[in-house]
Amino acid sequence: MTSSSSSLMEEATKKVPLSSEIKRTRPALQYQSGFGNHFSTEAIPNALPEGQNTPQTCPYGLYAEQLSGTAFTVPREHNQRSWLYRIRPSVVQSRFIPVASSLSRLGLLNKPEVTTPAMLRWRPLPLPMPASDPNAPTAAGSGVDFVHGLVCMMGAGDPGSKQGLNVFMYAADTSMVDVAFQNSDGDFLVVPQMGTLHIRTEMGMLEVEPREIVVLPRGIKFQIDVDAPSRGYVLEVFEGHFQLPQLGPLGANGLANPRDFKYPVAAFQDLERPFRLLNKYGGELFEATLPASPFNVVAWHGNYAPFKYNLDDFCCVGSVTYDHLVGGQEDLGGMGLIGDPSIFTVLTCPSAVPGVAVADFVVFPPRWMVMEHTFRPPYYHRNVMSEYMGMIYGKYDAKEGFLPGGASLHSCMSPHGPDLATFEKATTEALAPVKFEGGLAFMFETCYVLKLTEWAVNAPHLEEDYEERCWARLPKKFVAPQEDGSQK
Numbered sequence: 001m002t003s004s005s006s007s008l009m010e011e012a013t014k015k016v017p018l019s020s021e022i023k024r025t026r027p028a029l030q031y032q033s034g035f036g037n038h039f040s041t042e043a044i045p046n047a048l049p050e051g052q053n054t055p056q057t058c059p060y061g062l063y064a065e066q067l068s069g070t071a072f073t074v075p076r077e078h079n080q081r082s083w084l085y086r087i088r089p090s091v092v093q094s095r096f097i098p099v100a101s102s103l104s105r106l107g108l109l110n111k112p113e114v115t116t117p118a119m120l121r122w123r124p125l126p127l128p129m130p131a132s133d134p135n136a137p138t139a140a141g142s143g144v145d146f147v148h149g150l151v152c153m154m155g156a157g158d159p160g161s162k163q164g165l166n167v168f169m170y171a172a173d174t175s176m177v178d179v180a181f182q183n184s185d186g187d188f189l190v191v192p193q194m195g196t197l198h199i200r201t202e203m204g205m206l207e208v209e210p211r212e213i214v215v216l217p218r219g220i221k222f223q224i225d226v227d228a229p230s231r232g233y234v235l236e237v238f239e240g241h242f243q244l245p246q247l248g249p250l251g252a253n254g255l256a257n258p259r260d261f262k263y264p265v266a267a268f269q270d271l272e273r274p275f276r277l278l279n280k281y282g283g284e285l286f287e288a289t290l291p292a293s294p295f296n297v298v299a300w301h302g303n304y305a306p307f308k309y310n311l312d313d314f315c316c317v318g319s320v321t322y323d324h325l326v327g328g329q330e331d332l333g334g335m336g337l338i339g340d341p342s343i344f345t346v347l348t349c350p351s352a353v354p355g356v357a358v359a360d361f362v363v364f365p366p367r368w369m370v371m372e373h374t375f376r377p378p379y380y381h382r383n384v385m386s387e388y389m390g391m392i393y394g395k396y397d398a399k400e401g402f403l404p405g406g407a408s409l410h411s412c413m414s415p416h417g418p419d420l421a422t423f424e425k426a427t428t429e430a431l432a433p434v435k436f437e438g439g440l441a442f443m444f445e446t447c448y449v450l451k452l453t454e455w456a457v458n459a460p461h462l463e464e465d466y467e468e469r470c471w472a473r474l475p476k477k478f479v480a481p482q483e484d485g486s487q488k
């Protein structure tokens with residue numbers, strides 16, 4: 001490891017202040033708040049038509065364009081669409097052509113084809129090589145932008161039949177210049193672990209830092225600037241959209257509160273120069289040329305838009321008596337099943353089966369641990385759901401060696417739980433109330449059985465001795481009773 005990457009890794013283990021807490025280099029952005037709201041926003045006063053969506057002519061000579069995130073015909077409470085008022089409509093573009101073969105080496109297009117139930121863990125994803133590194137591919141530095149830095153690790157299903165998901169990681173050090181990306185295959189949930197993402201979307205700008213997440217719904221064009229080596233995780237769902245979990249017996253508040261979700265305000269570019277549009281479609285990549293910036297939406301209204309959320313705002317709920325609780329479905333005295341996922345769920349993308357998620361995004365944030373006569377860490381278990389975990393900063397409370405920027409996979413029915421050191425500590429420590437402040441881990445939990453990409457199983461940062469290192473030395477502690485039934 002180079003000294004610069006080891007110091008970057010030290011950086012990553014610390015809880016870094018948000019840039020809003022330190023000196024800013026860019027003007028602070030404005031947002032609108034409230035999960036799933038119907039927003040109205042205009043970058044020029046009166047750019048939104050009054051009283052109707054498609055007047056004969058729109059203010060300022062804008063074109064009206066609807067973007068639908070759900071079928072027109074789904075019930076009103078699930079309907080997601082926005083009306084965009086833009087300088088040119090999206091149809092002004094050249095024919096989409098498959099991206100040239102040199103670019104098809106993109107990790108983004110890796111196919112999940114390897115089946116294995118093995119418990120796997122990866123050390124931190126290597127960052128793009130700095131220009132000063134003699135092994136860097138170009139003298140100007142690695143030049144890897146967000147799209148080219150995405151690498152598919154695993155997935156299930158098929159975007160063509162709108163079923164399943166992918167898990168990616170990204171490592172990038174370069175901004176996207178005069179290029180926009182559109183994912184027609186599903187929604188992206190991005191979890192930065194290092195480096196701020198400056199995201200320009202059709203609906204406006206978002207700035208997203210480690211400890212925040214962003215959802216970029218299907219089809220919404222975006223472009224990402226970075227100002228430092230940046231790394232993180234991406235969950236892509238091919239079906240449905242992310243929603244807040246039911247609160248069941250918790251009542252009206254708690255977990256991720258709706259008002260803490262931030263949506264962009266309209267912001268547009270009037271840039272008349274060629275742009276490339278990269279489109280992920282059916283798991284392949286296509287490209288078209290645009291005569292001008294596609295970020296030309298002067299005003300919009302609707303409920304289909306990207307949004308961000310600060311994980312520090314998560315209101316964590318847990319056991320205040322005994323046992324380690326994660327939550328589950330609640331049957332409220334004959335009121336029927338509430339599809340209520342884990343108490344650590346920030347967002348869920350539900351399947352058609354109540355309580356079963358295409359994917360849950362779950363966090364393990366700093367929190368008080370007060371449970372009495374209890375083994376407090378996550379217990380040993382095997383789960384019908386598959387669990388992919390990542391680390392944003394610090395340490396996880398069940399394992400040593402799970403590092404920020406690293407990842408683990410415990411698939412359907414594969415066993416996992418605390419390592420030896422954690423077990424020893426948890427079974428001998430005095431159970432005073434303690435605040436776990438060690439770190440912020442998260443999980444993508446899915447009902448699908450994941451396949452891995454060749455890249456993920458052959459990656460040099462895959463830990464060869466994961467099971468061995470964590471669990472092989474867990475001792476036999478069993479003491480059989482004496483013939484008379486007494487214990488030795």
Ligand SMILES: O=C(O)Cc1cc(O)ccc1O
Binds near residue numbers: 326377378379387398
């Ligand atoms: O396996 C893990 O580390 C994740 C996890 C944590 C927890 O507190 C309960 C269940 C669970 O799967």
Ligand SMILES: [Fe+2]
Binds near residue numbers: 381416
């Ligand atoms: Fe687990």
